[in-house]
Amino acid sequence: MLYRVLTAATILIVVLLIGRAYVQARPAATSPLPTATTDEPRAQASTRETAVFAGGCFWGVQGVFERVKGVVDTTAGYAGGTQETATYDQVSSETTGHAESVKVVYDPSQITYGELLRVFFSVAHDPTQLNRQGPDVGTSYRSAIFYTNDEQKRISEAYIAQLNQAKVFKSKIVTVVTPLKGFYDGEDYHQDYALNHPENPYILVCDKPKIGALKEQFPELYREYRGK
Template identity: 50%
Template sequence: MPLLIDPWSLPDPVQDCAPSEGVRVAVLAGGCFWCTEAVFTALDGVTDVKPGYAGDSSLTADYRTVCSGRTNHAEVIKITYDAAKLSYGQLLKLFFGVAHDPTQKDRQGNDVGRQYRSAIFYHTPEEQAVARAYIRQLDAAKIYSGPIMTSLEPLEAFYEAEPEHHDYAARNPHSPYIAHVSTPKVEKLMLYFPERLKR
């Protein structure tokens, strides 16, 4: 994974969604949803995280079919958050800074295929504009050793994953995959952004 030049200086988004009260939802794809779920579940202001699929038909929204690589689905997480505590732009900052490697195209490490792509599934034109502006901001600052490959895609539908995939990392902490891929991401969050953690 390309290292951030200076993780502590990862910039806040210059452009962000307008402040608001109440609950909002973001849908992000950053490789295996077991790993991204573990990162965002730990954040203060996040009230719920659900793994699932986005990008294709309901007819192919199941784990076996998506993992075959024959669909346009991505493994995603649906993040429900308190917009008074955490902005959309701050979610994106942690998405790019901790949760995955946005410079890899159609893969994350050894997980290869379009289902593991880096993508932001936006709900509104405002979310699209904020995400596009932040990608440009990070690329211009040369935060990573390569260009960001994250795609911006309109959210047509979110299909919740099967029950066995929910809270997978928390339920399987000794799994080699979780220990080597998911846990380091959570540790990175704890190291670089301790002020963002649930108390």
């Protein structure tokens, strides 16, 4: 009898924790955010540009952006620290300055930097959570934009100001806009993790809702993704 009671209690705790994690990890926006009033012009010819975003566990952020039309490639990795400390074990110690990040290579003739920001703030994460994202706590899970040039800095800061002024979130955006000093690829087993482990409980609770939100809120940008 005691075993059954303990088992039932354990199950209840797990269910409550999963429910809490889902509420905390789901995107803060329930509808598409306004388009960026400050943006780069759409390129006239196909080319390649790079953006780097951090918004909690890189599994979910990569899972979103690799399904966006106009995105050519994505890589889960680390930004904010040095190359010597860019390993999962070290970053998880919360002593390296790194944030779990995703490098997004995109074609600006198909999608602009401002449109990527709109996806980032709408469905990829909750930009009002400070140094955490859902069940993941620490500076390595902070919300950050690592800009690669002054134009990205200008567009990012303008969009954050636009969203704060419009009060689209209940709390103020805490996303940090900082220069990219280096991006370091994550370990192979982290790449396409949400795609390769769709039944993982963490993916089901924290990341699958983000992909669903992308498909629902941005049907014109959504594409199926089956890996490289």
